Structure formats: structure tokens, C-alpha cells
Amino acid sequence: MSLQENVRSQRRTAGLTQEQLAEEADLSLSTIRKVEQGGSVSVETIHTLARALGTTTSSLFASGAPAPTVEPEGDGPKLMALRRALMPPVGLSAALAVPTEARDLTAIQRDIDDQHALYRTDRYDSVAKALPGILRSADAAVALSDGDASRRQAVVTRARALLLAGKYLTQVRRYDMAYHALARGIQGAREADDTQLATNGIVGMCWLLLRQDRFDEAEHLAAVTADDAEPRMSSADHAHLAVWGELQLRLASAAVRNNRPGVAKEARRMAMTAASALGREHVDFRHHWATFGPVTAEAKAIEDLSLIGDARGVLSRADDGPVSSKALKKMGRPSPNNWDRHRLDVARAHALLGSHQDAMDELTAIKAASPEWLKHQKMARHIVQDVLRHRKRTLTQEMRDMAVHLGITG
Template identity: 70%
Template sequence: MSLPENVRSHRRRAGMSQEQLAAAANLSVGVVRKIEQGGSVRVETLHDLARALGTTTSSLFSSGPPEPVHGGEGNGVRLMELRRALMPPVGLGEAFIDSDDAADLAVIQRDIDDAHSLYQADRYDSVAKKLPSILRAASAAVAVSEEGEPRQRAIIVRARALLLTGKYLTQVRQYDAAHTALKEGIRDARETGQILAAATGVVGMSWLLLRQDRFDECERLASETASAVEPRMSSASPGQLAVWGELCQRIASAAMRNNRPDITQEARRMTATAASALDSEHVNFREHWTTFGPVTAETKAIEDLSLVGDARGVLRRADDGPVGRKALKRLGRPSQNNWDRHRLDVARAHTLLGSHQDAMDELIGIKRSSPEWIRHQTMARYIMTDIVSQRKRTLTKDMRQMASHLDVRA
């Protein structure tokens, strides 16, 4: 069934008119009518409808054919070299690997670490340029390595290269290529008995599924993996706690978006347990996906409030507790991406309350620290679109520049 048919069917099954559904979801009747007539809809709006209908968000999604892709979507030309390195042509024989690309494993690992630093510094173009040679070198190192321990060490390095590639490609929304990188990285880690590294790959795969609105699969994958790697709190290493906490975060995020609040609450409790056991933000990109600790856990709990439209709740907690200025000095800062995502939630809360200048201040701050990151954020474009459409006076210079940066028509 198509999305309009799914919404209409659930509404009628609930015995609700379009007016009643609109009131229960805190939407206008026009929005409900538009959806049931086949108009475009934000996933956030589907969350609101699912809550009002007492069903999961996934149950409303369309099962029909996809809409056609237009224009230059996909950055195909810009990422051609990376795609060649990640997904070489395969024929009847083995894929061709040039042994001349092989490098010392320590050199490859250093290049991976450098690329990770560039990723964290929001230098996405530089990451895209470095990754092809890293992938080719890692694959060649595996191909020329001797059986036994040398080959195991080469495969571990290749796994790290693939997981970083999957992280980058997910961030820039190249989902099919990201899936290939993450799948192969997880496989390499499993083959070498690196269970924690494989679980880190699952954290990334869950993030990919979340971005594709595949909430049921994300929750199940993260749940099964979290159960398999659940640490003993009294003896767990920081890396083990971080990976388990990150998986619990993925469970909570998927369940929250899928209108499963009980699952969300329990997963957030487990996340908080892992975070409190760390005492501060922990970062080691060779061991786990991103920075994790009490501050990160709190930003994700605040994100839940944003998802249900509790703007005042977001603002009450946005600069207090673990995310307050004093706590940040004591606990450490989360990754720049997680912090920027938190400030986007704050900007959205200001927009919902009509405080457009406050929202702009947040967007400007994010653009200043992470200009490339914000360009890839759908929420940032939604916020800017709302500001442009709701503003009654002439747009300020900052607003016009932000709209241009985010490719929003002013």
C-alpha cells in the first residue's frame, strides 16, 4: 500500500475523521488532507501521526515504488575515485588489486588516523580525497600478506579503513556505498575475532538504518548486538562501555522514532548506566564509533524531547545539567557532530516557539564550527525553510546567507 493509503486505513481503523486525527496529532487539517492525497511529508510529521493513531511510524511507510531521482543528486562524479576503490568491478576471476599499492600497516593506520582527524574537523573534501588511496593500500596489504598473523593484522587495518569509509559515506548520505563499506568492515572484524570492532561497525550500520528510516531493523540489529557484547560493569574497559552505550543509544533512537516509548525509556536507562560508569566523555576511534559519555547520553535524551515537539522541554535542559557550561569543563565535550546535532535540536525548539533570531544564532554558531556538516543536515534545511516561510519582515543578511548555504529558497 502507498503512504496515503496506509494513513487513511489506520485513521479509519481508529474511527477518526481527518479533523480528529489532525487535532490529536497537533497538525492542521490541511496537512492530513495533503498526506492522504499523496502530497510530500516529513518523517517528523509521520511520527506525530503514528503517536496519534497508536501505531508505529514504520507501519505508515509506503510499500510502493520509489519516486524518481532528479538532477545531480548523489555526488556521483565527486566521489568516483572513492567508489572505484571501495567497489571495484568483479568478473569471473578475482577482483584486480595492484600489489604496488601495498604499504606498511603502520603507515596505513597513521593515514586512517589522519583521515579521522580530518573528518572530526569537518574537512569532508579532504577525507574524500584521502580515502581511495587508504582503501587501495589496505586491500593490497591483505592481498600480499602471508597467511597467519601477518594476514590477520592486515585484515584488522582494512576493517578500520572500511569502517571510517562507512562513517563518512553515511554522513554525506551515500547510503548504498556506505552499506557496502560497513558490511565489509564488520565482516573483516568478525573474521579476525575483533568482536568489539565488529560491534562498532554495527553501531555505524544502525546509524545508517536510522537515517534510512528503517526503524524496526535498526532496533533489532542494535538490540541483538548489545545483548551479545553487554559488559560486566565492574570490570569493563572504557571501550567496551562506550560500544555498549552507543548500541543502546541506537536502540533508543530507533524506538523513539517508531513510537515505542517503553523501549526507548529502557534503552536510555541502559545508555545512562554505561555513561555514568565512564564518568567523562571517552574517545578512542580505534575502539568505538564516536565520543561517548554522560554529555553525549544527555544530548540524545534531549533529542527525544525534540522528536515529540516538546520545545520548552528541550530549552529547559539545553544548557543545564551534563550539557551545561560547568559540566562540559568537568566531563569533557562530546564529538563535534553530536554537539552540533544537539544545537540543531535547540534551534528547532526556538523555531517552534517563534524565536527566529534565537534559532538563527544557533545555526550561525553551527555553521561557524562545522560549515560542511550543516550542509548535509536535513533538519537544518527544515529549520531554515520554516524561518523563511514564517518571517513577516524582510530577511536579514545572515538569514539570506544561511538560506544560500543550506540551498533553501529565500
């Protein structure tokens, strides 16, 4: 069924007129009519409708065939080298990979670590250029490994390279390639019997599913894996606590987007338990996905308020408690991506309350710190478009520059 049929059917089942649904959802009547006439709306609007109808967001999504694309999709030459290394042609006997010289596993791992550091500092072009060589070297290391111990180490190294590729590709929204990289990385970690590394990959897979609005699947995968990986708080090492906490964050994020607040609340509580056990932000890219700790857990809890449109709630907690400047000095900073996302939520809250200059100040600060990251954020474009739409006075140079940076025209 299509989105319009799902909304119309559930509205009628609830005994609501279009006007009543608009009032319950705090949306305009024209938006309800647009949805039921087959118009395109954001996932945030669908989530709002689901809350008003007392159902999950996923239940409203269309299940039919997609509309035909007007132009062929693809990256042209931009990611061709990475595509070739990650997804070589497959023949009758083996993948037709480009031959490469074998390299020492320590050197390959050092390259992976270096690229994680560059990814963390918003150097996506550098990561994209380095990944093809890293992946080919890792494939060669596995192919040329001799003996069980040597092969296991090579497979683990390749799995780490694949998870880095999946992380980068998810960030730049190349989802089919990202799925391929993450799935291969998880499978490799399982082959090597490295449960911690496989769990790390599953955290990334949950993020990818969230990015694709596959909320049911993301929630289920995170919940099942979290149950399997649950640590003993008294004896678990930092990496184990962190990756389990990250799974709880993914579970909560999926549940809140899917209008399951009870599940989200419990998962947030579990994430904070793991974060409290750590005591401060912890990072180890070889064993868990990103930086995790009390600051990250609080920033993600505030993100929930943003998702349900509670702008005042976001601003009341945005610079207090674990995300205050004092706490950052004591407990450490979260990953740049998570911190930038938190400040993006703050910018959206300002925009929703009509404080356009405050919203622009937040966006400008993010642009200064992470210009490439910001380009890939749909929320940033929505905020700027909202500011431009409601701005009654002449646009400032800052606003014009931001629109150009985000590719907003007209």
C-alpha cells in the same frame, strides 16, 4: 500499500474522522488530507501521525514501488576515486582493482587515525581525497599478507579503513556506498575474530539504518547486538563500555522515532548507566564509533524531546546538567557532530516557539564551528525555511547568508 492507504486504513480502524485525527496529532486538517491524497510529507509528520494512531512509524511507511526519478542519480566525478577503490569491477576470478604498492600496516593505520581526526574537525573534502589511497593500500596489504597472524592484522586494518569510509559516506548521505563499506568492515572484523571492532561497525550500521528511516531494523539490530555485547560494569574497559553505550543510544533513537517510548526509555537508562560508569567523555576511534559519555547520553535524551516536538522541554534542559558549560569542563566535550546536533535541536526549539533570532544565533554558531557538517543537515534547511516563511520584517544579512550556505533558493 502506499502511505496514504496505510494512514487512511489505520485512521478508520481507530474510528477517527480526518478532523479528529488532525486534532489528535495537532496537525492541520489540510496536512491530513494531503497525506491521504498521496502528497509528500516529512518523516517527522509520519511519526506524529503514528503517535496519534497508536502505532509504529514504520507501519505507516509505503511498501510499494517508488516513483520514477526525473533525473539520474549519481555523484559524477565527485566521488569517483572513492567509488573505484571501494567498489571495483568484479570479474570471473577476482575484483579488477587498480594495482597499488604494499605499505606498512603501521603507516596505513596512522593514515586512518589522521583521517578520523580530520573527520572530527569537519574536513570532509580531505577525508574523501585520502580514502581511496588508504583503501587500496589496505586491500594490497591483505592480498600480500603472509601467515595467519599477518593476515589477521591486515584484515583488521582494512576493516578499520572500511568503517571510516562508511562513517564518511553516511555523513554525506551516500547510503548505498556507505552500506557496502560498513558491511565489508563488519565482515572483516568478524573474519579476524575482533568482536569489539565488529560491534563498532554495527553501531555505524544502525546509524545508517536510522538515516534511511529503517527504524524496525535499526532497533532490532541494536538490541540483539547490545545483548550479545553486554559488559560487566565492574570489570569492563572503557572501550567496551563506550561501544555498548553507543548501541543503547542507537536502540533508543530507533525506538523513539518508531513510536516505542517504553523501549526508548529503557535504552536511554542503559546508555546513562554505561556513561556514568565511564564518568566522562571517552574517545577511541579504533574501538568505538564516536565520543561517548555522560554529556553525549544527555544530549541524545534531549534529542528525544525534540523529535516529539517538546520545544519547551528541549530549552529547559539545553544548558543545564550534563550539557551545561560547567559539566563540559568537568566531563569533557562530546564529538563535534553530536554537540552540533544538540545545538541544532535547540535552534529548532526556538523556531517552533517563534524565537527566530535565537534560532538564527544557534545556527550561526554551528556554521562558524562546522560549516560543512551544517550543509548536510536537512533539519537546518527546514529551520531556515520556517524562519523565512514566517518572517514579517525584512530579512537580515545573517539570514540571507545562511540561506545561501544551505542552498535554499526562492
